[in-house]
Amino acid sequence: MTEVAEPTGVPARRTNRRGQATRENMLEAALRSLASGDPGSVSANRIAKDIGATWGAVQYQFGDADGFWAAVLHRTAQRRAETFATVDESAPLRARVAGIVDTLYHGLAEPDSRAIENLRAALPRDPAELERLYPHTAAELYSWGQSWLETCRNAFTGLDIDPERVREVATLIPGAMRGLVSERQLGSYADLDVARRGLTNALVAYLQSPD
Structure with a gap:
């Protein structure tokens, strides 16, 4: 056993x-x-x-x-963790940010991500209601957020970056990338390669800013 x-x-x-x-x-x-x-x-x-x-x-x-x-959420979280498991500590900040942005841009269109989006859409939106009706699912979703924050912290290891800014960027990136992926799926006249480059540049500038 x-x-x-x-x-x-x-x-x-x-x-x-x-x-x-x-x-x-x-x-x-x-x-x-x-x-x-x-x-x-x-x-x-x-x-x-x-x-x-x-x-x-x-x-x-x-x-x-x-x-x-x-358990479904846990399965996909394990696979996502494997995707971001390796960090090149010799890579400059821009390369690391671009790697996160590009990985999510492609990964959010994969079946696992579509599955989780559909599941989340059917669950209660209010956190208190979700915790009352689906306590284990709510705990797993909370764990997702904590794991993602740790993933971003690891991604910037060895760089002199304000931890609070890393937390802010970690919170921003998933929603921003879902927006770009939605544009791709719906069809858009915007050049999404330019959009990704612009997002990467903005994040790098913010993380590097001394103020």
């Missing part, structure tokens, strides 16, 4: 290899379904049916829908 890593706030469950494979299949099926963009895909019961499982099987693996969505 092996210990399985669980998302934030979800009690660890001991499972065998077959149970782990079932769990993995359910999570991948959930991501495929959510990535379709169909609002009806945000249903743990429907996803279970799509892969020929019962709701009881989902409950056994994840406890409830809250545990299921938390």
Whole structure:
């Protein structure tokens, strides 16, 4: 028997290899379904049916829908962390900022990102309501934010940059990049390469500014 890593706030469950494979299949099926963009895909019961499982099987693996969505978020967070795992400490600031911007620009169009956007759109917007109805999912989303901040801190390691400015930039970048990705998906007369270059230049200037 092996210990399985669980998302934030979800009690660890001991499972065998077959149970782990079932769990993995359910999570991948959930991501495929959510990535379709169909609002009806945000249903743990429907996803279970799509892969020929019962709701009881989902409950056994994840406890409830809250545990299921938390596990889905945790899966994508692990993959995202791998994307930003390597930092070239010899690279100048501009190259590091451009790397983050470009990685997100391409990554936010990937199936994992589309899946999470669809899931988030179906969850309560108000943090207090989200925490009341989906406490494990809310904890995982909060953990995402903390992990992203740490990713940005690591990305600028070795550079003399105000930590508060790193925090501000880390908070800004995801929303800014979603805007550019939305423009790309909807179609735009704007040159988005120019937009990315402009965003990179603005972030570098702010991080370097002595004031």
